[in-house]
Amino acid sequence: MTTSPLEQLTEQTAELLASIEALATIEALREAEASLTGKRSILSTLQKSLGALEPDARKAAGAELQEARRVVESALEARRVLLLRDARRASLEADRLDLGDVIVSDVHWPLSIGHPGLVALTQRELEDVFVGMGFSVADGPEVESDWFNFEALNIPPGHPARGLWDTFYVELGEPETVVLRTHTSPTQIHLMEHAVSTNTLPIHSVMPGRCYRRDTPDARHLVGFHQIEGLVVDRGISFGDLAGVIETFTRAYFGPDIASRLRPGYFPFTEPSAEFEVTCTICHGDGCRTCSDTGWIELGGCGVLDPAVLEAVGIDGDEWSGFAFGFGVDRCAQMRHQLGDMRALIENDTRFLGQFS
Numbered sequence: 359m360t361t362s363p364l365e366q367l368t369e370q371t372a373e374l375l376a377s378i379e380a381l382a383t384i385e386a387l388r389e390a391e392a393s394l395t396g397k398r399s400i401l402s403t404l405q406k407s408l409g410a411l412e413p414d415a416r417k418a419a420g421a422e423l424q425e426a427r428r429v430v431e432s433a434l435e436a437r438r439v440l441l442l443r444d445a446r447r448a449s450l451e452a453d454r455l456d457l458g459d460v461i462v463s464d465v466h467w468p469l470s471i472g473h474p475g476l477v478a479l480t481q482r483e484l485e486d487v488f489v490g491m492g493f494s495v496a497d498g499p500e501v502e503s504d505w506f507n508f509e510a511l512n513i514p515p516g517h518p519a520r521g522l523w524d525t526f527y528v529e530l531g532e533p534e535t536v537v538l539r540t541h542t543s544p545t546q547i548h549l550m551e552h553a554v555s556t557n558t559l560p561i562h563s564v565m566p567g568r569c570y571r572r573d574t575p576d577a578r579h580l581v582g583f584h585q586i587e588g589l590v591v592d593r594g595i596s597f598g599d600l601a602g603v604i605e606t607f608t609r610a611y612f613g614p615d616i617a618s619r620l621r622p623g624y625f626p627f628t629e630p631s632a633e634f635e636v637t638c639t640i641c642h643g644d645g646c647r648t649c650s651d652t653g654w655i656e657l658g659g660c661g662v663l664d665p666a667v668l669e670a671v672g673i674d675g676d677e678w679s680g681f682a683f684g685f686g687v688d689r690c691a692q693m694r695h696q697l698g699d700m701r702a703l704i705e706n707d708t709r710f711l712g713q714f715s
């Protein structure tokens with residue numbers, strides 16, 4: 359008895375599937391696809407021959423043919439996925455750069471390896487000095503709202519003291535005005551608000567970081583510069599504690615020949631306030647051009663916390679008192695290393711920077 363082409367196909371399906379499994383390349387798969395399912399494939403020829411059958415037989419044969427096509431097509435698809443994956447793996451493997459093969463003598467020694475810049479090194483040294491005195495180190499955002507940079511520090515809108523800290527404002531529309539912080543003092547507010555909400559007073563912290571001002575750069579000013587802020591909130595704190603901390607810090611950081619002095623000054627967030635000066639490291643107090651013949655160089659400001667600031671953050675001024683200070687990290691680097699011009703710190707001249715590795 360002869361078998362019909364349709365019967366033959368069914369018998370051969372297993373064989374077909376095995377041959378699909380054996381296809382080794384994408385090209386072979388494409389050819390097989392054309393001969394198995396394309397226009398001149400056996401499946402298409404059989405499809406055409408269905409027209410000659412009786413309606414009932416046609417229906418049964420049609421269903422069988424459809425099933426055969428589905429099985430073959432899904433086997434082809436599965437094979438394609440595998441072959442493409444293998445091809446991708448092979449190409450990645452071919453592109454792999456085996457650095458184990460690089461011959462050591464091909465590398466040009468000595469390799470030049472970077473190091474932290476003078477400002478970063480100075481910041482670390484300052485932190486070390488204060489940690490040695492019992493302070494912790496905290497960090498604050500460089501982008502602040504008007505509240506943190508000014509208002510909570512007792513500098514309301516329109517206050518003339520805002521002129522001292524001219525900055526870059528980003529108007530987001532009422533009520534939020536955002537500024538690049540002009541000093542590290544706003545971090546005091548963050549620390550105090552946090553301590554109040556977590557009931558973790560007292561505070562003994564320093565807060566270093568980058569600040570911005572709309573200044574014209576010159577030998578002693580940069581638009582982006584660094585400060586380190588100090589804050590103590592505790593019971594029974596006086597101006598004497600502040601003076602002691604400043605003097606201890608000065609001797610520890612600049613050495614025993616350099617002294618500090620506090621001159622009356624004005625800051626809206628401290629009362630009384632003082633300017634904090636150290637012996638000029640260039641002339642050692644004799645007077646020179648850098649210190650305008652005074653023998654002293656101003657590093658920053660300090661004072662006893664103004665009651666308005668304690669009130670703004672919700673600290674009870676009858677129970678707690680404190681002091682704060684803030685001074686320039688770049689200025690410390692300049693004084694310690696006797697740099698004529700602070701702009702050298704940001705000019706990326708490796709002959710200059712390399713001296714401080």
Ligand code: DAH
Pocket residue numbers: 540541542543587588625627628631658659660661681682683684685
């Ligand atoms: N934030 C001030 C400035 O940048 C410096 C300063 C003065 C900080 C007095 C203080 C302070 O903490 O108590 O000019």
